[in-house]
Amino acid sequence: MEIKQPQDFFLSEAHAFCLFMLDNQEMADAHGHDFDELVIVRSGSGFHIINDQVELVYAGDFFFVSANDTHYYESTNNLSLINLLVHKERHFSFINNIDVLLDVIRENARASAREFLSLKGSELEKIVALTAEVTARRDDHFDAVYFSATEAAILEILSLLCRSFTRKGEKNRNGESSGQRMLNYVRQNYSRHINWDNLCEECGMAKRTMFRFFKEMTGTTPEKFQQICCLLKAQELLRTTDRPIKEVALFCGFINASRLTDVYKKRFSRTPSQERHLSFSITES
Numbered sequence: 658m659e660i661k662q663p664q665d666f667f668l669s670e671a672h673a674f675c676l677f678m679l680d681n682q683e684m685a686d687a688h689g690h691d692f693d694e695l696v697i698v699r700s701g702s703g704f705h706i707i708n709d710q711v712e713l714v715y716a717g718d719f720f721f722v723s724a725n726d727t728h729y730y731e732s733t734n735n736l737s738l739i740n741l742l743v744h745k746e747r748h749f750s751f752i753n754n755i756d757v758l759l760d761v762i763r764e765n766a767r768a769s770a771r772e773f774l775s776l777k778g779s780e781l782e783k784i785v786a787l788t789a790e791v792t793a794r795r796d797d798h799f800d801a802v803y804f805s806a807t808e809a810a811i812l813e814i815l816s817l818l819c820r821s822f823t824r825k826g827e828k829n830r831n832g833e834s835s836g837q838r839m840l841n842y843v844r845q846n847y848s849r850h851i852n853w854d855n856l857c858e859e860c861g862m863a864k865r866t867m868f869r870f871f872k873e874m875t876g877t878t879p880e881k882f883q884q885i886c887c888l889l890k891a892q893e894l895l896r897t898t899d900r901p902i903k904e905v906a907l908f909c910g911f912i913n914a915s916r917l918t919d920v921y922k923k924r925f926s927r928t929p930s931q932e933r934h935l936s937f938s939i940t941e942s
Contacts, residue, residue, distance in 0.1 A: 658727065661690035666742055669799055673747035674811055675740075676791045682736040687729045694722040695741040695762060697776070697784060697818075702840075702874050703733035704889055709896040709936075711889040713844050715874065717775030717837075719818060721763040732885050734876035739788050741811065750804040758815045765822045775837065776821055784814050835860040836870050843879075847886035848910035853879055888924055891917060895929055896936040902929045 666675045678699065687706075696705075702715035707728040714720065714736075722728050724745060730736065749755055776784070787810040794807060833841070838860045843851070857864050867879065875882045891909040894900055900908070906917035906929075914929070921929050 659686065659688045661688060663692055663742075663744055666692075667744060670747075671750075671799055671804075673744050673749045674808070675742040676788055676807075676811060677740055678785075678788055678792065679738045679740060682730055682733055682738050684731055684733055685729050687727050689725070689727050690722075690742075691724055693724055693743045693745060693759065695743070695759070695818075696720055696722065697739040697741075697781070699737040699739055699781070699785060701733065701735035701737055703736040704731040704885075706731055706889070706893075709893055711893045713840070713886065715775075715840060717777070717781050719762075719766055719776065721759075721766045723763070731889060732875075734874065739784065741814065749808055750801070751808045752812050755812075755815070758812075758819055761819050761822070762815065766818075774821065774824060776817075780817050780821060784817060787811075787814050835862040836874065839867065839870070840874070843883060843886060847883055847890065848908065850910075851879075851883060884920065885924075887911065888921060891921065891929065892925070892932060895932045902933075905929065 668675065681701075682703065697719040698714050698716050700716050702713065705712050705714045705720060705728065707720070707722060707726055709727075711731070712720075743755075743759065791807045791810050794803060839856060839862065842856060842860075853867065854864065857867050860867075862870070871877065871879045871882055877885070887909045891905050891911075894905045894908065895902070898905075902917065903914040906912075906914045909917070911917040911920075918928050918930075921927075921932070925932065927935070
């Protein structure tokens, strides 16, 4: 497994950070790195697999990848990211106690804690503008003026993310767009039968518009996208638990183990049993 090194990203040994935008993130092999990484989804969608746990991500989502984590992306569609890398062994010139903010984000941005909370459009636009401001600076000497300006922008980005957590637990979801409501519903109900007509009515979206939305956002149809969600969740359970394959199949919305095996082999070119054997072999080695 590749371990990405700081010298490939950080502009100088004086930099405790590296901030950049990455367009059209493609699927890649699992990797780790010797620095922490804060990722904000600017546009598009995909599945983020971290330590074999899968989560759908799309515009406005953000998550934290620690230096000891392994992660990669799957089934991406025009996925564009903002990446903030933080070198744990270096110090910021002007920001004190930045670890406090990073710890808040690390704890609250975990999939189990996020409650599918995404940034508002205005917040995301502000973060994109701040990122562009930092990346536009290419001062050769990286003096105090450079670090004061860039670190001020980074502090504002982190503050925006931390403030978004104050919305956790809100009952009013009126701030969500119809597309966000639909994707969040699929995230929470991927293993169940979804009545797409009823979901369109509930989200205030015409069925034709729904198909166009899914095509633009995920690159596929609603039904196919739901199946991808089910398969990737099955892969997670096969890799991280010892549940019987029949139980995994039922939990992930398949009628039986045979059906799971058929569609699993078509997508991953190996059976669920082979997946489990491969994962256990890697763990034992």
